[in-house]
Amino acid sequence: MIRVQAMPFDPGGELNTFSASVAGAGAIVSFTGVVRDVAGSLSGMEIEHYPGMTEKALGAIRGEAMLRWDLADALVIHRIGQLEAHESIMMVVTASKHRKDAFEAAEFLMDYLKSRAPFWKKEITSDGSDWVASKAEDEDALSRW
Amino acid sequence: MQVMYFAWVRERIGVPREEVETSAATVADLVAELRGREERYDVAFADVSALRVALDQELVDFDAPLAGVREVAFFPPMTGG
Numbered sequence: 001m002i003r004v005q006a007m008p009f010d011p012g013g014e015l016n017t018f019s020a021s022v023a024g025a026g027a028i029v030s031f032t033g034v035v036r037d038v039a040g041s042l043s044g045m046e047i048e049h050y051p052g053m054t055e056k057a058l059g060a061i062r063g064e065a066m067l068r069w070d071l072a073d074a075l076v077i078h079r080i081g082q083l084e085a086h087e088s089i090m091m092v093v094t095a096s097k098h099r100k101d102a103f104e105a106a107e108f109l110m111d112y113l114k115s116r117a118p119f120w121k122k123e124i125t126s127d128g129s130d131w132v133a134s135k136a137e138d139e140d141a142l143s144r145w
Numbered sequence: 146m147q148v149m150y151f152a153w154v155r156e157r158i159g160v161p162r163e164e165v166e167t168s169a170a171t172v173a174d175l176v177a178e179l180r181g182r183e184e185r186y187d188v189a190f191a192d193v194s195a196l197r198v199a200l201d202q203e204l205v206d207f208d209a210p211l212a213g214v215r216e217v218a219f220f221p222p223m224t225g226g
Contacts, residue, residue: 033226047225048152050218053202078225090226110226116204118218119225120152131153134222 001073002058004049006081011088018075018093025072025095029102031110033089041125045083050118054078061112069105071096076109078119111141146211148175150189151220154196157189165217172198173207175217190219197222 003009011032019028035045062074071094078090092109096102113119121132149162169175176193179186190196193207199218200209211217 048155050149050151050199050202050220053199053218056202114226115223117225118151118199118220118223120221121224122152131221132224134224139222 001075002055002062003075003077004054004058004080005077006079008079008087009077009091011091014075014077014091015093018073018095022072022095024097025102026097027099027102028093028095029099029106030091030093031106032091035083035085035087035089037085039125041127042085042123043126044085044124045089046122046124046129047078047080047083047089048120048122049078049080053118054080057117058113061109061116064112065094065105065109068108069094069096069101070098071101071105074105074109076113078113078117080119108145111138111145114138115142146214147216148179149216149218151218153221154189154219158185167211169211171207171211172200172205172209172217175211176207195221 015030058076062076065074073095075093092106094102094105115138122129123132146165147162148165150158155161167175167178169178176190180190197220198205200214201216
């Protein structure tokens with residue numbers, strides 16, 4: 001399932017609900033991305049996206065993961081709009097019979113949604129706001145798949 | 146066609162979307178046409194290597210043809226996750 005939402009979500013609750021729905025899976029891997037405050041001056045984050053393309057791109061990335069690995073299911077949640085420091089930005093959960101498939105698929109989903117899903121982060125600090133720059137290593141990460 | 150801008154491209158151009166009448170054959174031709182219009186476009190498109198483009202919500206290269214396309218979107222590299 002793919003969810004793009006402005007509302008905060010509870011990663012623990014999401015993981016429990018997902019786990020209950022894939023009772024036979026045996027291996028469940030989850031990753032949660034959190035708004036970090038490295039400099040101690042971050043007051044929040046704003047996430048812009050491209051409605052329509054976002055859902056399409058995430059669906060395609062999830063579909064590719066379901067084909068390439070032996071997965072019972074995969075969940076992707078991504079926030080949009082205003083976020084506060086320490087809130088969860090996004091979450092990926094994969095379920096498989098095998099640990100390796102669950103881990104690899106979760107990493108694949110993370111790598112692709114970082115630089116192939118149309119989201120743009122803007123950090124808001126006490127000094128103003130600035131768009132987060134993409135990193136060459138995020139693009140390089142795709143080459144291993 | 147509908148031309149859309151996101152993140153700092155939107156901020157530099159000043160609108161999130163606009164209807165553009167064009168006979169440009171490719172994305173690169175459309176960019177050249179827009180740059181010739183006004184300075185804000187010229188500034189936003191000064192370095193296309195810092196930009197990405199999607200045609201009808203699919204990522205493409207700047208040499209992609211525009212024939213039959215309804216929606217063009219320009220934006221910086223994506224920073225999700």
